[in-house]
Amino acid sequence: MARILHLSDLHFGAHDPKLVEAVACRVDEEHPDLVVISGDFTQRARTEQFRDAGRFLTRLREAGHEVLAVPGNHDIPLYNVLRRFLSPLTRYRKYIDDTLCPFHDLPGASILGINTARSATFKDGSISHEQIRFIRDTFAKTDPDNVRILVTHHPLFALPVGDGGEHGVPVHHQQDALAAIAEAGVDLLLAGHNHLASTHASSLVHGAGRALIVQAGTATSTRVRGEGQSFNHIEVEANHVKVTIETWQDDRFARGDSQCFDRNGEHWDLDGGEPVNEVIEGVTQ
Template identity: 50%
Template sequence: MARIAHLSDIHFGANDPKIVDAATAWLDERRPDLIIISGDFTQRARIAQFKAAAAWLNQLRAAGHKLLVVPGNHDIPLYDVVRRFAAPLDRYKRYISNDLCPFYEDEEVAILGLNTARSLTIKDGRINHDQMDRVRACFGPVPPEKTRILVTHHPLFAMPIGTGGELSEAVGQHDDAVVAMCEAGVHLALAGHFHRTYAESARKMVERAGGALVIQAGTATSTRLRNDEPQSFNWLHVRRNNEIEVQVIVWDGAGFQRASHVDYRHDGEVWEARDMAEGPVVGSMAKRVTR
């Protein structure tokens, strides 16, 4: 079994240091096999914000944690127009990671991260055909018994983003991206961006979407909350034979606590959820996780 902590939308520059410290303590105590951070390390891609984010990542690495990270749209300068188009991810590559398509593999999982942040789209995401080819190339040789995980900042699918059932825009070139994901046999698609938790079988969202389970992380440490959903991150137990446990770990004002615990099993067509939580489910999107 692989134990993975999935954090997103850290937003140094608009974060709560107390919550950052609590998240660090939680991770140090639980010792995940891998920490995934799916973008938005900064609020406005400023040097001081990147330095603060880099210091935190170095603290995690010094404690022995393995990391896989991808950038988000907030890691591209918004107001510095020249830098935005001439060197959009130069600071990210200098302070966070020079690898925009990181790949990790062990005996249990194979994980590929892709950069979906673009200069032109401002906040929306996009995947190009070279990246789709990389998905196929990276996952093609992976043994069938391993769980294949794709990590992006922007979700590949249109996602519920409010309490009224409204949907976001899907990532750019969505249809081709879904085909590549299906052909590569992706089991899990992890993302962030909307500061809301969510999980659903891709096939229930889009026809011919393949066998992936789509998992969204909320914001782990940002003060920019949406729809009153508190800071949170996901704690995943990835087992072979198409079994995944998803725990939503939520900030309660004093520390991080488990808010929901859902066991997902793949029946050959779609992922079905069985709620294992005894405590309350936090946040309207978290309710979707445990239905």
């Protein structure tokens, strides 16, 4: 069984130091097989914000934790136009990770990260055709019995972002990306961006494959959207996934309710046989 802590949207520069310390302590206590951080390490991609984020990562790594990270749209400078378009992820590469599409193999799980942040799209995400080929090629080389996990900052789907029924924007080249994850047999999609924790089934969209979509809330940012700070504790074993949300409660992170999912052919069921039926938007043209 692979145990993963899924953090997202740390937003150093708009963070609460108490939350940062509490997250680091929980990682030490849980000692997962892998810490996944799905983007937005900083608030405005400034050097001092990346330094703070880098110190947080150094602390995790020096404590013996493996980390897989991808950039988010906030990790690209917004107001410095020259840096935004000429060297958008230079600071990310220096302080976070020089690899923009990292890969980890764990016993029973293969995890690939893909950078969806772009200079021209500002807050929205995109996947290139080269990255789509990379997804297919990378997972084709993995153990077919492993659970295949794809990590992005931006959700591939137009998922809910508020209580009023509004949905976010899917990544550019969504149709090609969804075809690729279906062909590659991706089992889990981990992302952030919306600052809301949720689970959905990609099988609700025709041609999108069998993946279980797991969204993380913001772990340490003061910028929340209707729910408190949180991160995901994920246990993966063959055709079974358990997702537990760790939520901020007064002065510490504590485990909340868990959801268990079993893969039933080409779709996921909640433990007990009920299909995952969260509503998501269809594929855009």
